[in-house]
Amino acid sequence: MRMLIDGQWRTAEESVEVLDPQDGSLVDVVPLGSVADMRTAITAAARAAEIRLPIHERMRILGGAADRIASEAESYAVTIAREGVKTIREARLEVTRCVETLRLSAEEARRLHGETVNFDQRAGNEGRFGYWVREPVGVIGAITPFNDPLNLVAHKIGPAVAGGNAVILKPDSKTPLSGIRLVEALHDAGAPAGTVQVVTGPGRRVGKTLTTDPRVRMISFTGGLQAGEEIVREAGLKKISMELGSNCPVIVMDDAQLDAAADACVSGAFWAAGQNCLHVQRLLVHEDVYDVFRARFVRGAEAYVVGDKLDERSDMGPLIDERAAIRVETAIRSAVGAGATLLTGGTREGAFVAPTVLEGMSSIAPLSCEEIYGPVTVLYRFADLEAAIKQANATDYGLQAAVFTSSLATARRAAEGLDFGGVMINDSTDFRIDAMPFGGRKRSGLGREGVRFALEEMTEPKVVCFS
Secondary structure (H helix, E strand, C coil): CCEEECCEEECCCCEEEEECCCCCCEEEEEECCCHHHHHHHHHHHHHHCCCCCCHHHHHHHHHHHHHHHHHCHHHHHHHHHHHCCCCHHHHHHHHHHHHHHHHHHHHHHHCCCCEEECHHHCCCCCCCEEEEEEEECCEEEEECCCCCCCHHHHHHHHHHHHCCCEEEEECCCCCCHHHHHHHHHHHHCCCCCCCEEECCCCHHHHHHHHHHCCCEEEEEEECCHHHHHHHHHHCCCCEEEEECCCCEEEEECCCCCHHHHHHHHHHHHHHHHHCCCCCEEEEEEECCCHHHHHHHHHHHHHHCCECCCCCCCCCECCCCCHHHHHHHHHHHHHHHHCCCEEEECCCEECCEECCEEEECCCCCCHHHHCCCCCCEEEEEEECCHHHHHHHHHCCCEECEEEEECCCHHHHHHHHHHCCCCEEEECCCCCCCCCCCCECCEECCEECCECHHHHHHHCEEEEEEEEC
16 A cells, blocks of 8 residues: 555555564555655645635545445455454444544534624624634644554544644554555545645654644644653644543442443453453442452453454454563563452463453552553452542543443432543443544543544634624
8 A cells, every 4th residue: 555645645665564463464565654755745734724625525525435435344344354453343343433433524514613703792892793713723643543543543534624624644553554545535535635645654753753843733643641742742832632541440339230231341341352442441349249240241251252353253353463462461460460360361372362350459550550451351349439439530541431320329429520531321431432522531631532522623713803
């Protein structure tokens, strides 16, 4: 595959192999973009940002790309599964969500408007009238991770195009193919040259060029905390939207429907092999139902089928590479060495790590406080809701939390007390729709995604006053 720069598909002197993390086989080859490539893309984007496409054109482009992807859904799903960590069933759902994200973006473009302003609300301004409107930020840099290589790209490019911006995609080097195909769909749907571009290559080279160039007026980044902090230090005076991960807790009350709670939490814990910012990492279970819930959750983890990503029977595939799998395996061994009890899993074969459940861990242990980004969930016992809320909040992250209960009063108290960007009631932390505001507190990030809310961040109000 090639890069799209200023309306032209380009190669480079060097290339990067995209390997299937399952077996190391070659999936495709992409260009190793250079600083010069990125600077050319930024120049083209700055020029394209001066073109104010009418709303109906933005809608047509986004709708055309959505139709293209929907018509080639199975091919897109195979691309996601081959280059990344998702099983074919998980990948199909991501394609469906991508189509919805693009269509939502087209619809939100229609609703991009301002309001009149009553300037005569202050004495002496009786002869003034006016309004405010929302205008594009300009050039937006979109930097995306490996775990959702298609829909997370759509969550950045879709609202950017809807808002009338020019956007440059820098996809994760391990999973660039899905993002390139999305850019291709937008290009073929009629996006003008420079409006949507993709430059492939390492973050330390092309990514840093993108984030530090003053012509880029906004960075939308999803990835790790360390990289996010570096972008904030180096980006300069520009808008920044970031989602940086989490350590998601679920509270299971004694009045919860335990079968439904266990099933939802198993899926939330091991979807995409736990390489998911909404991964159920901590399960806080009321002491009166702890033993029953533990047995059901462990049984569900042991029944989870780990195998070939393209096999319809597989529930879970590999981690993104063997190094990541070794990191998770090491964390599990460290926890057991510190006194945790291994209830199931804990084994590794290449890049595959079995669904793992631990208990008996200190609430200040790394697995209790940091993001594991792997198929590992820790069980805790509690006696009192207030103590559970306090323990759930005892992390520097704050993306989503969840509570299972039959009590409306309990649900309301948990929703009020949990210091997270989202609180799911009788769903796992892994629940999300593409229209809702999505983002976290504390070290989980800045700003919100979700099409309407990203669109607001990717546009700015301008006041017009007539005297």
